[in-house]
Each structure stands twice: as structure tokens, then as C-alpha cells.
Amino acid sequence: MTILVGYTPTPAGDAALTFALDESDRRGEPLHVLNTSRGDKVVDPRYADEEGWAQVRARLEEAGVEFHLDRRIDDRDPAEALLATAEDVAASAIVIGIRRRSPTGKLIFGSEAQTVLLEADCPVLAVKAPRT
Template identity: 55%
Template sequence: MAIVVGFVPRPEGHAALDRAIEEAKLRRVRLVVLNVSRGDALVDSRFASSSDWEAVKAKLEASGVEHEVAQTVEARDPADQLLRVAEETNAELIVIGLRRRTPVGKLIMGSAAQTVLLDADAPVLAVKAARD
């Protein structure tokens, strides 16, 4: 069993990572951190830079949580990649970050988040970043 978290180098990604670390400690399970791109990594703001990724690894090491990290570039949708990893690791929980949205934006949730929420076999914990 594992917890799988989708990481993006934005406040909601950091909030998801922090919460996933807490959950992994509470549940005493391995944490799998995934950062993915569709293949347009040079222009994909969701793909972590090497410095962002090193900071994630340092945070995980400091937490003491058993973990693994994966940063992939595949032609498939990031949500599908996250769901595939969750299935492969027999995830007991998936953690994702959500952006704060305007009232109109709330009508149309991000497609990746919506896909994960609707298609995941495991429970999904959706986390928002703290307000500034």
C-alpha cells in the first residue's frame, strides 16, 4: 500500500505534498510523489524544474517518510499517469492540490483534478493552498 501525490511546483502542489507527508506518517505507508508532463516539458508550468525537484526530495528526506519520486514525460494525460501509478502501487489514498477559483471557475473544475476525482479507485484527498 502507498499514498500517491501529484506534485506541481505551485502553492497547491506544495500544499498537497505537505498533506501527503502527514498522511504517510499517520498511516505508516510509503509515499509516492509524481510530477508529470504530457511531453511539452519546456512550456509546461506543472513540470518541476531541477531545483524544485531537489527541494521536494530534500523535504521528503527530512520528513523521514519512506518514499519514492518519479518525474516522467509521457504522451498521455497527467491525470491518467497519476491514476496508473496509483493502480500500480495499490494506493490507499491519492492526494491532489486544487487551485482556488472564482465562482464561475468553480463550475468548471480543472480537467486533471476532475478526471482523478471521477476515475480513481482509491479515495482522493483534494487540498487547497493557504490563502495569502
């Protein structure tokens, strides 16, 4: 089994990665870290650049966990790509980062996170970034 992390270069993405590292150690399972973009924008702030992706690799190597990094342009939205990857790697759990929202934002919650939470066939752990 594998723990799948939906990573974005944001405080919420860093919180998800931190939690997933702890979960990997606790369960003794490898990590599969997915960072994806549809590629339909000139700049997608959710897609890790080379330097950021190298920092993720260094962090995982330092932690000493077994891992696979998966950064790609995908024509599916990130939630669909995450769910498909979860199936492909037989994920035991999915870890996603969520951000704090305004009262109106809470009503909508976020379509990608909501899709993952409702459609995943395995447990989903939604992690918030620490307050700054």
C-alpha cells in the same frame, strides 16, 4: 500500500505534499510522488525543474518518510498518468492539490482534478493551498 501524491511546483502542489507527508506519518505508509508532463509544450509550469525536484527530495529526506520520486514525460495527460500510477503502486489514497477558482472556474472545476476524483479506485484527498 502507498500514498500517491500528484505534485506540481505550485502552492497547491506544496499543500498536497504537506498533507501527504502528514498522512504518510499517520498511516505509516510510504509516499510515491509523481510529477509529470505531456512534453507537448516548450515550458510546462507544472513540471518541476531540477532545483525544485531537489528541494522536494530534501524535504522528504528531512521528514524521514519512505518515499519514491517519479518525475517523467508521459504522452498521457496528468490525470491519466496519475490514475495509472495509482493502480501500478496499489495506492491506498491519492492526494492532489487544487487551486481556488473564480465563480466561473468553479462551474468547470478543472478537468484533470475532476477526472481523478471521479475515476480513481481509491480515496482522493483534494487539498487547497492556504490563502495568501
